[in-house]
Amino acid sequence: MSAPGSAPINAPPLPQCWSHNRPDGCWQLALESGGDGVYDWNILSEEVFFGPRFNALLGFVGESIGHRGEDFRNRVHPDDNSRLNQRVSEHCANVAVPWRCDLRLRNRAGEYQWVEMRGAVVEHDADGRPARMIGTLRDIDTRYHDDFLIKQQLAATAQLNQQLEGAQVQLVQSEKLAAIGQLAAGVAHELKTPIGFVGTNFGTLERYAGSMLSVLDAYRSASSAADPASALAAADALYAKADIDYLRTDLPDLFAESRDGLDRVQRIVRDLKDFSRVGEQEWQFADLHQGLDSTINILRYEIKHKAVVERRYGDLPKVWCVPSMVNQVFLNLLANAAQAIENQGVITVESAVEDDCAVIRIADTGSGMTPEVLSRIFEPFFTTKGAGKGTGLGLSLAQDIVHQHRGRLWATSTPGQGSTFSMVLPLSGLQSLDPAAPTDSGLMP
Ligand SMILES: Nc1ncnc2c1ncn2[C@@H]1O[C@H](COP(=O)(O)OP(=O)(O)OP(=O)(O)O)[C@@H](O)[C@H]1O
Numbered sequence: 001m002s003a004p005g006s007a008p009i010n011a012p013p014l015p016q017c018w019s020h021n022r023p024d025g026c027w028q029l030a031l032e033s034g035g036d037g038v039y040d041w042n043i044l045s046e047e048v049f050f051g052p053r054f055n056a057l058l059g060f061v062g063e064s065i066g067h068r069g070e071d072f073r074n075r076v077h078p079d080d081n082s083r084l085n086q087r088v089s090e091h092c093a094n095v096a097v098p099w100r101c102d103l104r105l106r107n108r109a110g111e112y113q114w115v116e117m118r119g120a121v122v123e124h125d126a127d128g129r130p131a132r133m134i135g136t137l138r139d140i141d142t143r144y145h146d147d148f149l150i151k152q153q154l155a156a157t158a159q160l161n162q163q164l165e166g167a168q169v170q171l172v173q174s175e176k177l178a179a180i181g182q183l184a185a186g187v188a189h190e191l192k193t194p195i196g197f198v199g200t201n202f203g204t205l206e207r208y209a210g211s212m213l214s215v216l217d218a219y220r221s222a223s224s225a226a227d228p229a230s231a232l233a234a235a236d237a238l239y240a241k242a243d244i245d246y247l248r249t250d251l252p253d254l255f256a257e258s259r260d261g262l263d264r265v266q267r268i269v270r271d272l273k274d275f276s277r278v279g280e281q282e283w284q285f286a287d288l289h290q291g292l293d294s295t296i297n298i299l300r301y302e303i304k305h306k307a308v309v310e311r312r313y314g315d316l317p318k319v320w321c322v323p324s325m326v327n328q329v330f331l332n333l334l335a336n337a338a339q340a341i342e343n344q345g346v347i348t349v350e351s352a353v354e355d356d357c358a359v360i361r362i363a364d365t366g367s368g369m370t371p372e373v374l375s376r377i378f379e380p381f382f383t384t385k386g387a388g389k390g391t392g393l394g395l396s397l398a399q400d401i402v403h404q405h406r407g408r409l410w411a412t413s414t415p416g417q418g419s420t421f422s423m424v425l426p427l428s429g430l431q432s433l434d435p436a437a438p439t440d441s442g443l444m445p
């Protein structure tokens, strides 16, 4: 105990109730029965009564740590001294509020243990200086260690969470990369055909142009030849060989076909641009039909050999969303639909407004799913596709995106008959959305 202010040489007599060897019965008993130790400190004389429980808590059973303030002070951990003094001084300046301090005390075994001390000045001397303080001591060592352990565990959990978030970002990126890889393969194939025939046409055009120029040269040189008649005959022969009449009909076809090829390349580039919605990574009002169309176009190669796409678009207002993300959902759903169809089938894409929500349904006549598969499709990494074919992240990513739009995504399916995926996005109340704070809208199917 560190006395607030120095003790006067002639300390006034202590109140009758205080005695270092006669604990003041009732309050001491009450507190000690609750497990706390008590002390009673004569600030002016520096004498302290430490109750039996106080002593026992520090390992002094049947004995006392001492009877003086310094007997206590010597036990305070050096790092806790100034904090304790500060609390006591603050209290002495305003005795209406008792003080409280967690600190370490050296016990009988010489080890520091955490305790909670409380105290309050209960008497003042004639000059108004604090003269007596009583208070309690509580063992909080176990609590402190538990708290410490909990803090350690919390820190470890926070670190793990951070690692998980990092891993999730990487997974999303790898799913996107896988989808882009898949798309790139389709697009490359799609580009190969027009580029192939435009290239072949160019070869033919080169040949045609070469033979036409040689016919032209032959006629031109015939007029100035030494023997114009035979030179003209040679030019006529060249003309007949070049089959100009055939070229006359074939050339327009070649040009038309090449133009068509170039148009196809141009359209693929435009589709890619539309699909990726470069510059549309922000929230905005977007036309979902446009997103569906560009996604269907981009998947044309994957779809066209297996299915016809039937569009049954209703009247949809523009929807507040991040278009590039919503397109990612369409891509995953349409790719799954195409992959579920083994031979020939139909993919139906439907849109409507229902209950102030935009509803998109993508149905296929593919393999369908058993109830067991259906119950797991949104789990990350769940896939029934062979190794290297599916990452099992498409639908879990799609669901994350839909949730970020406060919407809902679900599926119904009949094995052997096909599946229907429904996506619902609310039409109102979304503008205030913070995309970083996803919540489920609770909209039920
Ligand atoms: N239209 C569908 N018809 C039948 N089964 C489907 C359909 N869509 C999804 N599934 C099932 O759900 C599983 C998970 O789909 P998800 O898109 O998440 O992963 P994936 O298609 O297997 O792989 P990827 O990550 O490449 O998309 C699929 O493996 C498949 O079993």
Ligand SMILES: [Mg+2]
Binding pocket: 332, 335, 336, 390, 394, 395
């Ligand atoms: Mg998929």
